[in-house]
Amino acid sequence: MKMYELILKNIAKHISLDEQEIACFTSFLKHRKISRKEFILKGEEICKYITFIHSGTVRAYYLDKAGKESTIMFAVADWWITDMFCFINQQPAMLTIEAVEESTIIQLSKDDLENLYIEVPKFERFFRIIFQNAYIREQLRVIQNLSLPAEERYHIFLTKYPQIVRQVTQKQIASYLGITPEFLSMIRANKHKK
Amino acid sequence: MKMYELILKNIAKHISLDEQEIACFTSFLKHRKISRKEFILKGEEICKYITFIHSGTVRAYYLDKAGKESTIMFAVADWWITDMFCFINQQPAMLTIEAVEESTIIQLSKDDLENLYIEVPKFERFFRIIFQNAYIREQLRVIQNLSLPAEERYHIFLTKYPQIVRQVTQKQIASYLGITPEFLSMIRANKHKK
DNA sequence: CGTCTATTTGAATGTACTCAAAAGCGGTGG
């Protein structure tokens, strides 16, 4: 099926599946199209799915009581995203996940994923690698947040995720870096020193 | 073997092993005692091992060019720790891992872990869960670093990790929170507002 | 084309840092 070409390629990076395993896997998948600003997960909802981005761009953010948004991650085509804590524990989400532009997504529910682990144990390996990489990314981000000033974090973001930079607003980048949009604007204009 | 009771219990939380699998697993393990301030991993060395803490307390930190330490994680008994990025890619470490007090550790090399995945595939599941939890922890930390002021992060740390608080210095806690020891001192004395 | 939101600019403020020095405490060696 054309729809599942990209996700199967994504999986083939780490494990190889035979025809039957592919059939089993794809039988669990649900795909849908979401429009700009539509929600994949809305705060307080139970996070039922782990989501693969087939095309487009989405953003996950935390919204505090004061209404401040903190962007936790962006995801573009070929990336996986979910509110992992709430997905695993099947409890109300902390994060809101929203499409930045029109996107097509493929989803796998918690129950189906558990069944998949049993029916095709190779997926334990696949997600072991996916989560290992996710852990490494978050750990690098913590290191940078602790050791680098906002300006350097911004420049690293620009060079590391150029495809994301094109799709999202500066306000969203600022909230990913942990600074205000006003301060990001000053960094860009180089007026923040003195 | 008495030495491996704790680590086997740790593993039994997520997978069950038969006699033979236990024998295979333990044959890969190396244990040793390290004294206070001794290094498990020193910056720039290749990170050969993933380490399980059998007893004691260790700390992983990033040391920048200016000599500033940023504590990435603490680990106490029953926890796993490594410089994941450098362990997976077998390249020079970014982190230094050092014993905070006398500790006993159990280590598994990258090669042995890869063999273990092949000989006892259940370990794919085990580490899938370990890394999943590690990812969740780091993601929660990023959320807190972005959305909460230093004072709240400190109070959350106190209630979340009381057993760590007892073992480490305030300087080390400050470097985990991303603030200076001087500022942490003011937070404790409640003299930081105005 | 109009409206709404994002971005920029500026002034005033607050949060956290640097540097320096005093006080406290703990580990290590005698």
Add this chain to the structure above:
DNA sequence: CCACCGCTTTTGAGTACATTCAAATAGACG
């Protein structure tokens, strides 16, 4: 096991980085 030395913690003054609030400008979507 005690005393000393060195590192940790505290305190304070001055400063820098980043925020808030407000208002003007620019851009983008419907």
